[in-house]
Amino acid sequence: MFSWNRFVAVLVKEFVQMRRDRLTFAMMVGVPVMQLVLFGFAINLDPKGLPTAVVSAETSAFSRSFVRAMENSGYFRVIAQPALVEEGERMLARGEVQFLLQVPADFSRRLQRGERPAILVEADATDPAATGNAVSALQGLNLTALDRDLAGSLASLRASPAPFEVRVHRRYNPEGITQYNIVPGLMGVVLTMTMVMMTSIAMTRERERGTMENLLATPVRPFEVMLGKIVPYILIGYVQVVVILVAARQLFEVPMVGSLVLLSAVLVLFIAANLAIGFTFSTLARSQMQAMQMTFFFFLPSMLLSGFMFPFRGMPGWAQAIGELLPLTHFLRVVRGILLKGSGWADIAPNVWPLAAFLLVVAAIALRRYRETLD
Amino acid sequence: MSATGIVIDVEGLTKRFGGKTVVDRFSMQVRRGQIYGFLGPNGSGKTTTIRMLCGLLTPDAGRGTCLGFDILTHSAQIKRQVGYMTQRFSLYEDLSIAENLDFIARVYGMDGRRRRVDEALERLGLSSRRGQLAGTLSGGWKQRVALAACLLHEPKLLLLDEPTAGVDPSARRGFWEHLHELAAGGMTVLVSTHYMDEAERCHALAYIAYGKLLTHGTVDEVVRGAGLATWSVEGEGLVALAGELRGRPGVDMVVPFGAALHVSGPDPALLEASLAAVRSRPGLRIERVPTGLEDVFIHLMKEGEPVSATTASGN
Ligand SMILES: Nc1ncnc2c1ncn2[C@@H]1O[C@H](COP(=O)(O)OP(=O)(O)OP(=O)(O)O)[C@@H](O)[C@H]1O
Numbered sequence: 243m244f245s246w247n248r249f250v251a252v253l254v255k256e257f258v259q260m261r262r263d264r265l266t267f268a269m270m271v272g273v274p275v276m277q278l279v280l281f282g283f284a285i286n287l288d289p290k291g292l293p294t295a296v297v298s299a300e301t302s303a304f305s306r307s308f309v310r311a312m313e314n315s316g317y318f319r320v321i322a323q324p325a326l327v328e329e330g331e332r333m334l335a336r337g338e339v340q341f342l343l344q345v346p347a348d349f350s351r352r353l354q355r356g357e358r359p360a361i362l363v364e365a366d367a368t369d370p371a372a373t374g375n376a377v378s379a380l381q382g383l384n385l386t387a388l389d390r391d392l393a394g395s396l397a398s399l400r401a402s403p404a405p406f407e408v409r410v411h412r413r414y415n416p417e418g419i420t421q422y423n424i425v426p427g428l429m430g431v432v433l434t435m436t437m438v439m440m441t442s443i444a445m446t447r448e449r450e451r452g453t454m455e456n457l458l459a460t461p462v463r464p465f466e467v468m469l470g471k472i473v474p475y476i477l478i479g480y481v482q483v484v485v486i487l488v489a490a491r492q493l494f495e496v497p498m499v500g501s502l503v504l505l506s507a508v509l510v511l512f513i514a515a516n517l518a519i520g521f522t523f524s525t526l527a528r529s530q531m532q533a534m535q536m537t538f539f540f541f542l543p544s545m546l547l548s549g550f551m552f553p554f555r556g557m558p559g560w561a562q563a564i565g566e567l568l569p570l571t572h573f574l575r576v577v578r579g580i581l582l583k584g585s586g587w588a589d590i591a592p593n594v595w596p597l598a599a600f601l602l603v604v605a606a607i608a609l610r611r612y613r614e615t616l617d
Numbered sequence: 618m619s620a621t622g623i624v625i626d627v628e629g630l631t632k633r634f635g636g637k638t639v640v641d642r643f644s645m646q647v648r649r650g651q652i653y654g655f656l657g658p659n660g661s662g663k664t665t666t667i668r669m670l671c672g673l674l675t676p677d678a679g680r681g682t683c684l685g686f687d688i689l690t691h692s693a694q695i696k697r698q699v700g701y702m703t704q705r706f707s708l709y710e711d712l713s714i715a716e717n718l719d720f721i722a723r724v725y726g727m728d729g730r731r732r733r734v735d736e737a738l739e740r741l742g743l744s745s746r747r748g749q750l751a752g753t754l755s756g757g758w759k760q761r762v763a764l765a766a767c768l769l770h771e772p773k774l775l776l777l778d779e780p781t782a783g784v785d786p787s788a789r790r791g792f793w794e795h796l797h798e799l800a801a802g803g804m805t806v807l808v809s810t811h812y813m814d815e816a817e818r819c820h821a822l823a824y825i826a827y828g829k830l831l832t833h834g835t836v837d838e839v840v841r842g843a844g845l846a847t848w849s850v851e852g853e854g855l856v857a858l859a860g861e862l863r864g865r866p867g868v869d870m871v872v873p874f875g876a877a878l879h880v881s882g883p884d885p886a887l888l889e890a891s892l893a894a895v896r897s898r899p900g901l902r903i904e905r906v907p908t909g910l911e912d913v914f915i916h917l918m919k920e921g922e923p924v925s926a927t928t929a930s931g932n
Pocket residue numbers: 634635639657658659660661662663664665666704
């Protein structure tokens with residue numbers, strides 16, 4: 243019953259309408275650029291050079307080299323050396339510094355006596371993400387910072403080697419650069435938002451403009467309408483992908499180890515899945531406003547539970563379960579896998595079939611819900 | 618299509634919207650080559666009926682065929698051979714005239730698409746404006762393009778819902794000449810309208826009010842069937858006179874018609890007796906005139922009112 247002619251008729255019409263709608267067209271290219279700039283430049287989950295105050299009750303070679311070692315780690319920037327602890331506490335409370343370091347008065351004496359004196363580091367942990375990495379850097383520092391100064395007779399006080407060694411490798415992204423994670427993920431987020439939104443207004447617009455009655459009076463079939471309205475946006479989706487990939491390369495120097503051909507293949511599936519969900523919304527919604535609300539209802543969990551905003555493995559079980567149902571979750575794994583790890587087909591297959599299943603189920607729902615009458 | 622040449626044959630069509638019966642046991646037969654007028658006051662169910670005929674609405678009760686296909690089960694076949702012109706302009710306003718026509722031609726899988734679109738544009742006299750966006754056309758021109766669009770796929774049946782609303786008189790005349798040419802060529806046309814002159818140009822007509830079919834037949838049959846006698850009163854002080862005549866025995870309705878009053882009622886003798894009281898007044902000219910379609914429709918509409926009220930509360 244599928245007619246190529248009727249499909250092409252809808253397709254051509256959609257292309258022409260899309261071309262006429264300059265604002266929407268500009269938005270579809272503009273949104274990825276804007277998101278890239280916002281997320282790519284503004285969000286850094288591994289911030290460095292955090293302002294630090296040091297209150298040193300004694301000035302010795304030991305305390306000086308500890309502070310220097312801290313600065314060398316890159317996470318700390320000593321901006322003040324107040325004389326009194328109270329002054330330092332105030333700076334911490336006002337948020338002028340993220341860390342307050344206190345070196346006790348008898349630090350070097352107790353160190354020489356082998357008492358393992360404590361250096362107190364107070365961190366403003368209201369934003370755990372901002373302090374987490376810095377604190378863990380500090381722990382490493384503790385062991386090694388003073389080794390050099392404990393020369394001669396004090397050599398025996400050097401941190402004795404632990405019975406075993408823990409070596410952490412940050413693989414695929416050794417410097418832990420946030421953009422490497424964010425930018426490929428952004429591709430999925432941008433596609434989810436624009437694709438669902440564009441198709442969700444596809445049918446409601448026909449209904450609101452009164453053209454639905456004419457369309458329904460023609461012999462065109464639901465599947466032909468759906469396909470004709472989806473295909474143009476697949477191309478738009480690819481344009482967005484190219485914009486993001488070029489920016490990822492040029493602006494953020496995100497590595498692309500894997501096969502772009504493989505990525506393109508999975509992209510069709512992912513884009514189509516999003517378009518199908520948008521089309522389903524559009525058969526359910528009574529107005530464009532409702533369609534928009536449904537889009538956001540879908541977009542929020544996609545953004546929050548897919549592992550884009552928060553680490554997937556850190557979420558509670560129920561949230562992970564919801565996340566597994568969302569196409570973005572699987573696509574994020576695929577795109578990060580391909581771009582950062584150079585994953586091949588076998589590696590990504592476990593995340594490709596859920597996309598295909600999602601597409602089939604949602605398209606079936608859309609076709610069932612498509613009303614061929616005005617009732 | 619059946620051998621008898623009946624193109625539309627429906628019986629007992631009923632449509633309810635949220636408990637309100639909008640079309641009530643409607644039956645109609647339209648023969649091939651007929652121009653069938655569909656009249657009735659606003660909200661009487663004309664558009665709803667037409668939508669049921671071409672499968673855009675599912676009737677709650679009733680059955681029937683359109684072009685020989687069952688309207689309940691074969692709407693796909695019906696759609697292919699019907700040209701439906703909606704009451705509200707429903708072409709794409711952001712497509713040009715030519716693009717709209719091209720879309721229709723593709724959807725119906727027409728061969729020689731370009732040529733057909735060009736011919737249609739030429740017939741409309743719009744060849745030079747083919748690139749103009751449909752949304753920027755004036756109201757009357759929108760109607761004309763919409764008609765051209767629903768003729769493009771050479772349908773066997775035209776369903777036209779108020780096709781000439783807002784169209785100027787000379788364009789309307791051209792439009793009706795075109796309809797008669799088409800009908801002579803074997804096309805069947807069901808056309809809804811509020812214009813009396815258009816009603817009189819139809820081969821047959823049906824009048825519907827409050828969802829019920831009140832009368833149908835040729836213009837003569839409809840007028841005769843109403844059984845009304847009508848007098849025309851001309852002269853001074855007609856407004857006061859109208860108030861005076863209303864409610865007198867035998868006077869069913871008093872309607873101003875230009876410079877005259879039309880006074881009608883079912884019983885000529887009774888009506889004449891009532892008029893005799895004012896006949897002697899100076900400056901009044903009273904004469905019997907043939908009852909017109911409009912008199913009949915106004916009469917029918919008033920008759921239909923209480924009936925529909927009881928039906929509505931019964932549902
Ligand atoms: N989708 C709908 N939902 C609810 N009520 C409806 C719907 N469509 C039509 N109606 C109601 O059905 C009645 C008949 O409407 P319809 O459009 O068929 O009248 P019409 O004869 O075409 O009127 P007009 O001459 O003004 O075009 C109206 O009271 C209208 O409000």
